[in-house]
Amino acid sequence: MPAKALNWSFITNQRIQQLKSQVRAKEERIVELETENAVLHLKLAECHGIIERSNSKTMQFCSLYNEEQHLRRNTYSNLTQIYQIVQKFKQELKDFQSFSYLLMRNFQHHYQDYLSQIVDAIQKAQIENENLQLLQARAIDLEQSLQEINGRYQVEKQKRKALHNNLVELRGNIRVHCRIRPLLPFDTESGDLAFQNRLTSLSEKVVHSTDDETVLVKCSRPGHPLFNKTFQFERVYNPLESQKIVFGDVCPLLTSLLDGYNVCIMTYGQTGSGKSYTMLGPHSESDPISSSEADQEMGIIPRAAGELFRLLSENQTVNPRVEVSVVEIYNNELFDLLAKDSSGIFGVKRDVITTKEGKSNVPLLTYELVESPAEFMRLINKSLQLRVKHPTLVHADSSRSHLVVTITLTISVPFDSFADQQSSQNLCKEILCITPQKVMKGEKPSFFSRGPSPAPIPLDLTEQQKQVQTKLQLVDLAGSECVGMSGVTGTGLRETSFINRSLAALADVLGALSEHRGHIPYRNSKLTHLLQDSIGGDAKLLVMLCVSPCQKYLAETLQSLGFGSRARQVQRVQAKRRNLLVSSKSK
Numbered sequence: 001m002p003a004k005a006l007n008w009s010f011i012t013n014q015r016i017q018q019l020k021s022q023v024r025a026k027e028e029r030i031v032e033l034e035t036e037n038a039v040l041h042l043k044l045a046e047c048h049g050i051i052e053r054s055n056s057k058t059m060q061f062c063s064l065y066n067e068e069q070h071l072r073r074n075t076y077s078n079l080t081q082i083y084q085i086v087q088k089f090k091q092e093l094k095d096f097q098s099f100s101y102l103l104m105r106n107f108q109h110h111y112q113d114y115l116s117q118i119v120d121a122i123q124k125a126q127i128e129n130e131n132l133q134l135l136q137a138r139a140i141d142l143e144q145s146l147q148e149i150n151g152r153y154q155v156e157k158q159k160r161k162a163l164h165n166n167l168v169e170l171r172g173n174i175r176v177h178c179r180i181r182p183l184l185p186f187d188t189e190s191g192d193l194a195f196q197n198r199l200t201s202l203s204e205k206v207v208h209s210t211d212d213e214t215v216l217v218k219c220s221r222p223g224h225p226l227f228n229k230t231f232q233f234e235r236v237y238n239p240l241e242s243q244k245i246v247f248g249d250v251c252p253l254l255t256s257l258l259d260g261y262n263v264c265i266m267t268y269g270q271t272g273s274g275k276s277y278t279m280l281g282p283h284s285e286s287d288p289i290s291s292s293e294a295d296q297e298m299g300i301i302p303r304a305a306g307e308l309f310r311l312l313s314e315n316q317t318v319n320p321r322v323e324v325s326v327v328e329i330y331n332n333e334l335f336d337l338l339a340k341d342s343s344g345i346f347g348v349k350r351d352v353i354t355t356k357e358g359k360s361n362v363p364l365l366t367y368e369l370v371e372s373p374a375e376f377m378r379l380i381n382k383s384l385q386l387r388v389k390h391p392t393l394v395h396a397d398s399s400r401s402h403l404v405v406t407i408t409l410t411i412s413v414p415f416d417s418f419a420d421q422q423s424s425q426n427l428c429k430e431i432l433c434i435t436p437q438k439v440m441k442g443e444k445p446s447f448f449s450r451g452p453s454p455a456p457i458p459l460d461l462t463e464q465q466k467q468v469q470t471k472l473q474l475v476d477l478a479g480s481e482c483v484g485m486s487g488v489t490g491t492g493l494r495e496t497s498f499i500n501r502s503l504a505a506l507a508d509v510l511g512a513l514s515e516h517r518g519h520i521p522y523r524n525s526k527l528t529h530l531l532q533d534s535i536g537g538d539a540k541l542l543v544m545l546c547v548s549p550c551q552k553y554l555a556e557t558l559q560s561l562g563f564g565s566r567a568r569q570v571q572r573v574q575a576k577r578r579n580l581l582v583s584s585k586s587k
């Protein structure tokens, strides 16, 4: 091999070696660079990641920024509004302040005014108060004087009443009371169509009590000018006055009964005017009258029984005997409601006779002995079951008969207790002496048994005593009535005719008595014949007029008031004390 070629190859090898080492160096460098590149890629990827994250954060920031911008804009507009409101409010506040200021000034101004007015008013009030106190003191003085005057007036009124009553008694006048009943449902009911059409005016109240002694009637009749009529009676009850008040005025008559006077109380009036209510109280077949004091609506009869037994129980020494008879006068026939006929039916026809002494008497009349108000009321209720009643157009429970309840009271009194008073009154004319021997022999008098006539009671023979017999007649008359108004026909019409005739007979008797006629027509009707001793005799007689307050019954009311006024004019003999029935001396 040539040297040159060797050299060349050497050089070439060297060169190759160089190049190889260069290549190796380059490759290492490449590897290094690739490694760097990879690192850089990694870093790039990292940077991409960071950039992406930054981008999303930037996006977030952007949206937050937008939101913030939006909020800011909103806040700004809100702030603007708030600012405007605040400005407005400030303005208003300013206005208000100035208004308050104005108000305050006004207030102060008015306050000053009012204050001075108040001060004035207080000063005036003080003066007024002083005046008022003076006036009050004067008013108290006046009131006291008024009370004194009123008291004196009441005393004078009582005295006047007592004097009037004495005068009535001395002149033998009939005492007349008048009771105006309240308006009741049946006053505004009527089967009559013509009435129905005029109902308002018909139920108008035309009868009034102006005081406790005067009745005022406003008379208005179609085609006549209106005029007022007044009637005076011993007592007038307004519609609100109770059964208790009515009985309060009747009550002293029971004391008179025990004092030895005969007493008669009768109710008179048109049908439905309240006679039975006043005399008996409300009752019906199924609901009899009680004798309980709790019953506020009890009438005169049950109250009288209670009061009589109360008075007797207060005076144990009188040894009383109380006998009762109940009589009904129906169609001018007299029925003894306590007697049974042969077939055992109660209500036996009896007759009235005039005795030799000129007294009326009912032979065989049953007298039942009673010892308590309850026993008495049992008899009354039994009798009321028999009393004839029929419905009329005026009211459903109309009594078609006169009812006469007679209580005969026999009491023992010391011999001189009545005589002194009798002599002072010079009334000792009528002495019914029953022979004392009969009692002294110890015979059992027939009057101990239930029997046909009231009789004296046994005496304590160790003392000088006498028996006094007095009679209390309680009469519930049947109602006077206008046939057209009551709408009765047939039997009812016959009853009405008898009722009206007997009431006319009663009026005739009063007329004859007031004119002091020689003949008094007692015998024209059984009613007047039976009541002869009470009406014309020496009993204390009280007529209780019952009237309706309404226009519908004006004619009947005027008739009843006229009857009462005429009754007041009657001057009979003075009421007399009953005297000895039996007397006895100690052995």
Ligand SMILES: Nc1ncnc2c1ncn2[C@@H]1O[C@H](COP(=O)(O)OP(=O)(O)OP(=O)(O)O)[C@@H](O)[C@H]1O
Pocket (backbone or CB within 6 Å): 180, 181, 182, 184, 239, 269, 270, 271, 272, 273, 274, 275, 276, 277, 278, 282, 395, 397, 398, 399, 400, 477, 478, 479, 480, 546
């Ligand atoms: N003062 C009064 N207070 C309340 N109700 C009364 C009053 N007076 C009468 N009444 C009522 O009026 C009605 C008729 O009264 P009442 O039966 O006493 O009349 P009267 O005059 O006896 O009638 P008649 O003669 O037809 O029997 C009864 O329902 C009775 O309860």
